[in-house]
Structures are given as C-alpha cells and as structure tokens.
Amino acid sequence: MSRSVTFKIVLLGEGCVGKTSIISCYTENSFNNKHVETQQASFKTKRLTLDGRRVDLAIWDTAGQERFQALGPLYYRDANGALLVFDITDEDSFNRVKGWVKQLKRMLGDDVVLCIVANKIDLEKDRHVSMQTAEEYAQSVDAKLYHTSAKLNQGIGELFNDLAARMLQKVPSNSNNTSTLRSGGIPIQPSSTTDGNDRQKSNTCC
Ligand SMILES: Nc1nc2c(ncn2[C@@H]2O[C@H](COP(=O)(O)OP(=O)(O)O)[C@@H](O)[C@H]2O)c(=O)[nH]1
Ligand SMILES: [Mg+2]
Numbered sequence: 001m002s003r004s005v006t007f008k009i010v011l012l013g014e015g016c017v018g019k020t021s022i023i024s025c026y027t028e029n030s031f032n033n034k035h036v037e038t039q040q041a042s043f044k045t046k047r048l049t050l051d052g053r054r055v056d057l058a059i060w061d062t063a064g065q066e067r068f069q070a071l072g073p074l075y076y077r078d079a080n081g082a083l084l085v086f087d088i089t090d091e092d093s094f095n096r097v098k099g100w101v102k103q104l105k106r107m108l109g110d111d112v113v114l115c116i117v118a119n120k121i122d123l124e125k126d127r128h129v130s131m132q133t134a135e136e137y138a139q140s141v142d143a144k145l146y147h148t149s150a151k152l153n154q155g156i157g158e159l160f161n162d163l164a165a166r167m168l169q170k171v172p173s174n175s176n177n178t179s180t181l182r183s184g185g186i187p188i189q190p191s192s193t194t195d196g197n198d199r200q201k202s203n204t205c206c
Helices: 019-028 091-108 120-125 132-140 156-170
Strands: 003-011 037-040 042-050 053-061 083-088 113-119 142-147 200-202
Touching: 003 019, 003 156, 019 042, 019 053, 019 083, 019 113, 019 156, 037 142, 042 156, 053 156, 083 091, 083 156, 091 113, 091 132, 113 132, 113 156, 132 142, 142 156
Parallel strands: 003 053, 003 083, 083 113, 113 142
Antiparallel strands: 037 200, 042 053
8 A cells, every 4th residue: 555645634613513523423433412612722633545545634623712713823734624614503604604714715725625514414404504505605615515414423424535535636646745745734643533632621502
C-alpha cells in the first residue's frame, strides 16, 4: 500500500447544530442526547483506506467560540476540508452557514473542499429549511450538500468517505506526503481515535 496521507477537517456552524455529535458518531459510534460544551478546540482522528491508500483524518471541533463568531486563524489553518453544519429545524442556523462560508473562503481560498451538512434529518416533521433551498445555496458556493442524522447514524459514514475521496482527488497520485497536504502545514501526527484535548464540561443547552 502507498504511504498514508493526513487531512485536516474543520467543523463550523452555530452552537447546538450537532457538530460534536457528528464527530462522536463517526469516530466513536456514540450519541449523547445532551449538548456537551467543548472547552478547547480539539480534534479526533480516524483512519480509513480509500482506493488502496491509507487516509488519516484529523477532525477538528470548535470550543464553543462559534458563539462569538470568533474562531481564530489557527483553527482554520491548513484545513483540507470543512463541514458547514446546520440544523434543518433551525433556519437561523442555515443562514449563519453563509457567514461561515464567506469567512472560510477568506481564510483558505478556494482550495478547501466544502461540505454543507443538513443535520438532524430524523426531525423531518419540524424541518424549516427546504432541501431545495439548501441545495441551491450549496451549488451557489461550489459545495456539496449532505443530509445527516448523528442521532440515528444516518449519512455520517457516507459524508466522511465522500469528503475523503474528494480531498484525495486533489492530491497528486505520486505524492508520498505523510502529513497535512496544504503548503506550510503543521504536521499532524495521527493516532487512532484520540483526543487532541478531551477536557469537556457537561453543560446542557438548546
Ligand atoms: N434529533 C437530533 N438531535 C441531534 C442530532 N445531532 C445532535 N443532536 C442534539 O443536538 C444537541 C446539540 O448537539 P451538539 O453535538 O452538542 O452540537 P454542537 O454545539 O454543534 O457541537 C444535543 O442535544 C444533541 O443530542 C441529530 O442528528 N438529531
Ligand atoms: Mg460542540
């Protein structure tokens, strides 16, 4: 097998849309009904094999700074992919995604692979953002739309697999880069499903 590649993925979106839940669902196969506020930016890793190539994903979660629209440049820096998450029952959270996309493009240009994630599809009966509205918006910013439920583990594996494949497409096939691929990146040393920081405080909201 050729050498592995590591991609940095960042999650962005309003508080309580399900960012942490999506990561837990994907990396730990777990779901918590309570909102747990992350105290510091942290990342989890996941290893997968795509087209015979080992891919390590470093998946970054915010530390609640989204409340102040104040994610620092370190959070975005060298990200290969970004998930812009909204809650389909909350129109505000969808509108906020537009601001995050602008900020992201300002910080990273057009190189980053964008995914708009419509989460909580298990709450279809309370939907306030139509699929068509979300689809039209995603197309307008050159992003792909995904439909997920972290609660029911729907669409999550597909989302990360597809994102990994899209990021991999941007890598030259003869590349043997073993760390992050964006130029000037901080190498991320992968370890399987580890916390960058797991200091968390139980704190319900929503
Ligand atoms: N019904 C439903 N609830 C979800 C889903 N994903 C997250 N939640 C709930 O939404 C709340 C906020 O989730 P959390 O992951 O903490 O959001 P974050 O602030 O964006 O990280 C918690 O109560 C979760 O249990 C989902 O797919 N469906
Ligand atoms: Mg969170």
